Amino acid sequence: MDTLVFLGTGDAMGVPRVYCSCDTCTEARAGGVNVRLRSSVLIDNGSDVLVIDCGPDWRRQMEAQGIRNMRRLLITHAHFDHIGGLPEWADACRWMGYRGEMYAPAEVIPIIERQYPWLGSHIDMIPCDDGITLDGWQIDTWKVCHGKNGYSYAYRLEKEGYSWVYCPDSISLGPDETKRMHGADLLVLGTSFYYEAAELSTRSVYDMTEAAELLKIVKPRRAVYTHMSHDVNFLKDYTLPENVTLARTGMKLKLS
Structure with missing residues (x-):
């Protein structure tokens, strides 16, 4: 049985913010649940x-998971908070004596190659726009709106009658962008704030109030929110749909 493990659940800047003394960052700085x-x-x-x-x-x-060997990777988009560890992975591949396999949408690969032009010496970069199968998972990918930050991609993975979707960076999705989310057993969705008051044109990720409306449309059996900023404090109670969980670092879910 496959297990989903949440390695990280923060937004682009993580928690705590170096400059911030809000309740969430202060609690996280002391090694609390909001790290x-x-x-x-x-x-x-x-x-x-x-x-x-x-x-x-x-x-x-x-290191936290005790993993010494990572051969394969999927990339959602080429922003630093999603690709900043690639040089360290490439170095690990070099020392372990194998070539890593990085799967990404075709238009994302040249951006990564420009950012880290030497990665190709140790990692094969493989387009996945037409779908791939890894470990029995049939994996489908599609482009989603990332608001003022451009675009990202989402993945739907299906295996033995179970389906789940990973979409950490998106906002204001239309019918074409959500149609492959419908009816999933699990939707992992990025929600940086509980409620973000900023003008929509300046934003890039759903807040939790907007996500609740999206769930009414796509109707997953279960949803987990991730990509959370320091606006979200685990010590507070939030009004959420009953099938929603906030992801915590190290949280594990059975994919069956």
Whole structure:
């Protein structure tokens, strides 16, 4: 049975913010429950792992899970909080003596190659726009609106009658962008704030109040919110749909 592990559940800046003394950051700075590394998950099948996104906290996340060997990776988009750990992974591949396999949408790969032009010496970069199968998971990807930050991609993974969707960076999705979310057993969705008051044109990720409306449309059996900023304090009570959980670092879910 495959297990989903949340390696990180924070937004692009993580929690605590160096400059911030809000209640959330203060509690996190003391080693509390609000410590959040940049968002990433892995699928553990008992003998190997498949990771989605590789941000600047990648090394710390691998150490926390006791993982010494990561051969495969999916990338949602080329923002630093999702690719900042690629040089460390490439170095690990070099020392372990194998080539890593990085799967990403075709238009994302040249951006990564420009950012880190030497990665190709140690990592194969493989387009996945037409779908791929890894560890028995049939994986479908599509482009989603990332608001003022441009675009990202979402993944739907299906295996043995179970389906789940990973979409950490999106906002204001239309019918074409949500149609592959419908009826999933699990939707992992990025929600940086509980309620974000800023003008919509300046924003890039759903807040939790907007996400609740999205869930009414796509109707997953269960949803988990991730990619949370320091606006979200686990010591507070939030009004959420009953099938929603806030992700915590190290949280594990059975994918069946």
